[in-house]
Amino acid sequence: MKLVKSLIASIVITVITSNVVLAGSDSLSLWTQFRGNILNPAITDSKTPTTSLEVKEKWSVEVGEGWKFSDPIIVGDYIYSTDSSKIKKYSRETGEEILSNTLTESISWSSRIAYGDGKIFVPTNNGRIQCVDADTLDMLWISPVIEDTSLQGIGTVVYYDGYVYCGVSSNSGDNGFYYALSVEDKNTKKSDEIKDYAWKYEPKEGKKGYYLTGGAVVGNNIIFAGEKGEVVAHSLKEDKVIDAIDIGDGIRSSIHYDKKSEKIYLSTKGGSICSIKVNEDGTFDKGSLISTVIGADSVSSPVVYNGRVYVCSGKNFLVLDGTSLNTIYQIWGISSKSSPILTTAYANKDNNNTVYLYVFNSSSPDSIYCIKDFEGNTKENYEKIISTSKPHSNNSSAAIDEYGSIYFKNDSGYLFCFKNENGEYIAEDIILAINNLPDINEITLDDKIIVKNILNRYNSLSDEEKKKVSNVDMLNNAITKIESLKNIKDEVANIIKDINNLPEVITIEEKNTINQLLDRYNALPEGYKSSVTNIDVLLDLSKKLDNEEKEKEVNDLISKIDSLPSDKDVVLDNKEEIYSLYNQFEKLTEEEKAKVTNIDKLMALKNRILEIREIVNGIRDDIWEKVDKNNITLDDKETVEDIVKRYDALNSKDRKYVDNFSKVEEAKGKIEELAAGIILTEDDITDNKDSNNSNKELSKTGGIGKELIAVIAIIILISGIVVLYLSSKKKNIEDKNR
Numbered sequence: 001m002k003l004v005k006s007l008i009a010s011i012v013i014t015v016i017t018s019n020v021v022l023a024g025s026d027s028l029s030l031w032t033q034f035r036g037n038i039l040n041p042a043i044t045d046s047k048t049p050t051t052s053l054e055v056k057e058k059w060s061v062e063v064g065e066g067w068k069f070s071d072p073i074i075v076g077d078y079i080y081s082t083d084s085s086k087i088k089k090y091s092r093e094t095g096e097e098i099l100s101n102t103l104t105e106s107i108s109w110s111s112r113i114a115y116g117d118g119k120i121f122v123p124t125n126n127g128r129i130q131c132v133d134a135d136t137l138d139m140l141w142i143s144p145v146i147e148d149t150s151l152q153g154i155g156t157v158v159y160y161d162g163y164v165y166c167g168v169s170s171n172s173g174d175n176g177f178y179y180a181l182s183v184e185d186k187n188t189k190k191s192d193e194i195k196d197y198a199w200k201y202e203p204k205e206g207k208k209g210y211y212l213t214g215g216a217v218v219g220n221n222i223i224f225a226g227e228k229g230e231v232v233a234h235s236l237k238e239d240k241v242i243d244a245i246d247i248g249d250g251i252r253s254s255i256h257y258d259k260k261s262e263k264i265y266l267s268t269k270g271g272s273i274c275s276i277k278v279n280e281d282g283t284f285d286k287g288s289l290i291s292t293v294i295g296a297d298s299v300s301s302p303v304v305y306n307g308r309v310y311v312c313s314g315k316n317f318l319v320l321d322g323t324s325l326n327t328i329y330q331i332w333g334i335s336s337k338s339s340p341i342l343t344t345a346y347a348n349k350d351n352n353n354t355v356y357l358y359v360f361n362s363s364s365p366d367s368i369y370c371i372k373d374f375e376g377n378t379k380e381n382y383e384k385i386i387s388t389s390k391p392h393s394n395n396s397s398a399a400i401d402e403y404g405s406i407y408f409k410n411d412s413g414y415l416f417c418f419k420n421e422n423g424e425y426i427a428e429d430i431i432l433a434i435n436n437l438p439d440i441n442e443i444t445l446d447d448k449i450i451v452k453n454i455l456n457r458y459n460s461l462s463d464e465e466k467k468k469v470s471n472v473d474m475l476n477n478a479i480t481k482i483e484s485l486k487n488i489k490d491e492v493a494n495i496i497k498d499i500n501n502l503p504e505v506i507t508i509e510e511k512n513t514i515n516q517l518l519d520r521y522n523a524l525p526e527g528y529k530s531s532v533t534n535i536d537v538l539l540d541l542s543k544k545l546d547n548e549e550k551e552k553e554v555n556d557l558i559s560k561i562d563s564l565p566s567d568k569d570v571v572l573d574n575k576e577e578i579y580s581l582y583n584q585f586e587k588l589t590e591e592e593k594a595k596v597t598n599i600d601k602l603m604a605l606k607n608r609i610l611e612i613r614e615i616v617n618g619i620r621d622d623i624w625e626k627v628d629k630n631n632i633t634l635d636d637k638e639t640v641e642d643i644v645k646r647y648d649a650l651n652s653k654d655r656k657y658v659d660n661f662s663k664v665e666e667a668k669g670k671i672e673e674l675a676a677g678i679i680l681t682e683d684d685i686t687d688n689k690d691s692n693n694s695n696k697e698l699s700k701t702g703g704i705g706k707e708l709i710a711v712i713a714i715i716i717l718i719s720g721i722v723v724l725y726l727s728s729k730k731k732n733i734e735d736k737n738r
Contacts, residue, residue, distance in 0.1 A: 156214030167210020365391030
């Protein structure tokens with residue numbers, strides 16, 4: 001988290017009255033692919049003309065002859081388009097052709113080109129993508145040759161985050177596939193480099209073509225559909241299908257994803273419009289599928305805004321409720337195959353979030369209709385605002401720049417620019433645009449283009465007008481938020497790169513590297529963690545190292561148990577080590593515990609330590625309770641001898657844990673003294689008896705007389721009584737003193 005905070009803290013943007021730069025933004029990007037911004041398709045915040053009085057034809061230029069032309073895209077100050085065989089670059093201001101270059105292969109009747117990473121991507125008639133440098137129009141690479149010659153590149157090219165996505169199809173729609181390509185130019189010295197597919201997807205059965213259809217980026221996936229009627233959620237960069245659902249009808253339109261409702265919307269060949277909710281994990285909520293018939297067949301891509309769906313069919317223009325897909329109203333006067341473009345430039349609370357939409361009338365003479373709609377509206381309100389100087393049929397869709405100018409081509413072979421006479425911005429427009437930004441807590445990188453456009457318009461104001469923009473701090477906060485999110489996105493890219501750069505063989509020594517990557521991943525905001533598409537690689541490596549570390553821990557534990565003393569030699573000094581090893585064992589999983597083959601030894605030693613501890617405690621308790629060195633008698637002899645015996649049985653290293661054993665030694669000495677005194681008295685008595693017997697013998701033979709023997713016996717008796725009396729008296733004195 002420290003890393004993310006430091007990234008955010010490093011952003012300092014000051015907006016006063018001088019020009020401001022949104023760091024890291026691609027100032028070239030304006031309308032870089034079919035329907036503009038892939039993350040917010042067909043929606044702009046530019047001040048487009050709302051009446052015929054506001055608009056005029058600024059210029060027109062012939063792109064080429066024939067009927068094969070691409071829809072134009074806007075990149076910086078230039079317009080890019082193709083005729084049947086060339087890529088061309090025009091001045092946005094004058095329509096002057098700046099550069100052109102011949103393509104390796106010609107294009108099909110429908111060609112929807114895209115820009116990204118400084119490159120232009122052109123789908124060719126044979127189903128390949130030609131990549132050219134946007135500045136020089138030099139060829140950089142081309143996708144592989146397709147063996148099936150029936151396939152053609154009439155899908156819509158989608159560029160996102162370093163990859164392009166497109167589909168190919170045969171005329172019948174029976175054959176085809178959808179694919180992804182990395183846009184990196186690995187061999188800069190080779191202009192005809194063959195770029196391999198990052199992945200290919202082909203339905204297992206049924207129709208396999210992808211005709212006109214374009215994908216929608218949702219999280220880490222791209223969602224696309226084709227002739228079979230199968231809607232597929234596929235990983236952006238990995239060859240991995242996330243989910244699929246069959247809606248029962250072919251699709252020849254681009255899919256629209258609405259962030260607010262978390263639903264995709266698409267129209268079908270059979271004349272229906274469908275919606276499906278996308279779950280957080282990228283799968284489809286199949287029970288949420290809704291389908292509504294809108295009339296004739298449709299190749300028009302829907303646009304969704306503020307809970308309403310706008311789409312054309314072959315015979316009418318419809319406004320539907322985004323939740324139920326019920327028709328709110330329809331305009332029968334507009335027959336169009338184009339995809340509506342919507343502007344939010346005029347929407348505010350006071351006018352019920354009024355928006356304007358732009359669609360072409362398909363049949364000749366072509367024209368552009370402007371449709372007004374707002375919250376709660378149930379009635380048609382539209383006007384034809386543009387008629388061309390070279391009228392013809394038109395199935396294309398418009399591109400719109402930041403000042404509301406409209407660019408398009410028709411089947412006459414001409415490219416047109418219609419300017420909004422009121423497209424210049426004043427302070428009031430900037431204030432309104434800033435107020436229409438999402439709440440600061442809801443701003444995401446998807447809002448980057450809108451924020452950038454507002455910033456560019458603010459910078460184009462005079463110093464005097466800038467002073468009138470009272471809510472410029474809100475713009476500043478939005479810029480800071482975008483910058484912080486961009487840095488987080490860059491960190492995501494760096495984490496992905498660092499994971500990819502990990503060595504194939506990981507050892508425990510690389511554990512710190514793995515942990516640091518995990519820390520960086522965990523520091524990402526929750527909404528960005530799913531963007532680390534190779535996180536499983538890191539998690540698997542981390543798990544592998546954890547397992548190796550655990551295995552080493554188990555082996556180390558086994559080795560340490562082996563080095564412990566035997567049950568016979570174990571002493572209390574080993575207690576700490578034994579209990580430490582036991583605690584290590586207890587922390588293991590059940591599976592790991594089963595691998596400790598010598599656990600019985602550890603348990604036996606642990607139990608032996610308990611036994612020794614119990615013996616020592618028993619000796620100590622007996623010393624405390626049973627040995628009083630100041631009151632020892634011969635009655636204590638057996639107790640003292642038992643304590644001494646148990647003490648002597650201990651290992652010499654365990655004896656130090658027996659406190660106060662000196663008391664036992666003193667008691668033992670006193671008992672020995674008492675015992676010695678009693679034995680001496682009995683010997684004396686025995687000697688006296690022997691003497692008496694001798695006297696008897698003497699008397700018989702004329703020895704000492706009976707009287708003398710009696711006197712001696714009395715003296716001995718009195719002496720014994722005196723000794724016993726004195727001993728008893730001494731004991732009583734000691735008891736009193738105690």
